[in-house]
Amino acid sequence: MATDYQIEIDSLRKSFEQIEQVTNPEELRSRIAQLTEESAAPDLWDDPEKAQGVTSKLSHAQSELDKVTKMSTRIDDLEALLEMATEEGAEDPEMAAELYADLDKELALVLKDLQELHIRTLLSGKYDERSAVVTIRSGAGGVDAADFAQMLQRMYVRWAERRGYATRIMDTSYAEEAGIKSTTFEVEAPYAYGTLSVEAGTHRLVRISPFDNQGRRQTSFAAVEVIPLIEQTDHIEIPESDIRIDVFRSSGPGGQSVNTTDSAVRITHLPTGIVVSMQDEKSQIQNRASAMRVLQSRLLLLKQEEEAKEKKELAGDIKASWGDQMRSYVLQPYQMVKDLRTGFEAGNPEHVFDGEIDGFIDAGIRWRATGEKVAKES
Template identity: 75%
Template sequence: MATDYQGELEKLNNTYRQIAAVSDADGLKKQIAELTEQSAAPDLWNDPSAAQALTSKLSHAKTELAKLTQVKNRLDDLATLVEMAEEESFSDPKTGAELYAEADTELKQLAGELSELEVKTLLAGEYDERFAVVTIRSGQGGVEAADWAQMLQRMYLRWAERHGYPTKVLDTSYAEEAGIKSTTFEVSAPYAYGTLSVEAGTHRLVRISPFDNQGRRQTSFAGVEVIPLIETTDHIDIPENELKIDVFRSSGPGGQSVNTTDSAVRMTHIPTGIVVSMQDEKSQIQNRAAALRVLQSRLLQLRREEENAKKKELAGDVKASWGDQMRSYVLHPYQMVKDLRTNYEVGNAAAVFDGEIDGFIDAGIRWRAAGGNEA
């Protein structure tokens, strides 16, 4: 059946207009001008964290505006290409067919890119535009689960790398035999929290165990937690008497000493029992500041969860969804990665482990926007 090019073009242009209205190109231009002016301040890098946040927001705004401009230009070029194909099909059918084939390719590519841009417009939650703090913990499965947790860490770090998002591993607790007990890292990009928050939950791996000399199939679990990074405007004050702070010597794989001083910090929030460890920075003061920031982020998330739980209780729905198994990664007897909420699945597990998870994330964001997760 012949492609209705005019009909398809109108659909794409309608989608673009909706995206442009939500994205607010004029607002982006104004934001870029303001951030550019702020980035020129001579004392900008006196506060490296604030400077990095500002430059990241500026880069993100420029990228979003460039995408909108580029897509609009390509839509206009595609309309011209279709007109040329229609004209050539009468005078030179061969050239006309080649132009139509080129139009088909561009039509599919633009449809895919507009779909990606459309997903971004669904990130309108209170904290969606924040940077993200991701924590991965091994679950049931012993050494298998510890290895699985490390595989997940690599998957998310590779995903961030593919998108050019800066990351920083804040803390890692290594398992004795292989893998990790837990890890916490930042993804420093605008909307990282809104994007990655759909990845929170329990991830299940089924494979032939590389640690079992009998080659048996094993199932292991790991939990992923995603919280928004705290900002100075959030006002999460923690009295000193609510904190217990321990210092210890940083260590790496195999228990080998990384530092020769007690620079690592373990911070416990006594009222809630939340514990944060930090050993990435070189000094105890830096680790203490980083631990406090992550603790504040977790308390902010806790406050939000309590507010949502109260709303659900008032509505008569007290079911909790955190921790429910949300995705299965099967490597034996066949290969398939399937999200159990959206039913999105792929057969190339190796690509997924190498960070190709945008399809899962986009499907998750659409699922949430459609009411799949009221939390």
């Protein structure tokens, strides 16, 4: 028995050493020292947005370093626990059984946390460490699609809440009967973009429509777009001649002054046709600034995609993009949520719609990095 446990612990240690090489604790310590110096600057809070960015990055870097350093200690503790259980085996079998039970529990926890650390090492894209801006649009399926879009919005917001991430609804266009035509919201957290970027694509819902008085089954679609949040260090020049700005009165639920003035802003980028609307803030100036920031983020991602496409063409390696239907949520005639790219599936859609999507996200990150399909039920 002890030999089997030792093999497991040795395997965990080997996996951790590989993760440690990628995370590079020394580099993390250097980054923490630099960010600590920046956070101590007397004029830091003269620019609140920059200050929040610095403090957020510092908190994240410290958290990452803690996870790595504590993991090494936890694996050492497993060794010590195994040694104690082995020694007690001959003298006190009952005590040894309790120690082995504790060892089983801790082995499972360490394995789970190691897998999370491994997933993070796969987020090495240029913008992966940014906060994310998520846009959801209802597609084919009429009122069911609008309702589905709102269900997805709640799903991602609940996922963020479970992780302690801040979210901010930036714009929502409500449908006439139920649900939403579209929504844009920000998820403020390090690596939110890298994590959520695997959720981009077309989502499909199959269910008995609550809006059909004949109780027929309905298939509806919604599109999810995820872009990195622009930062002050990014340089995307947008000439005034390339944009058209329209102002209008905010619609839908809002505060007392939100719906009574022409504070909402719509910016159209004429060369690409990209349209960004913003009505979350009460002032037109604030909405314009937010809209410009999202427009810059979309143009930044578009530029990145064009560069990646050009590189693939030059290399003669043109691969198909992600399929139109990247995930299906089936509520009738059976209960199943399945990702069509990774094979990951869950048998409880209610839990998924309540934000329990880490399994899908982790599988998506592994699939994107390695092409690995998991064919696993959560």
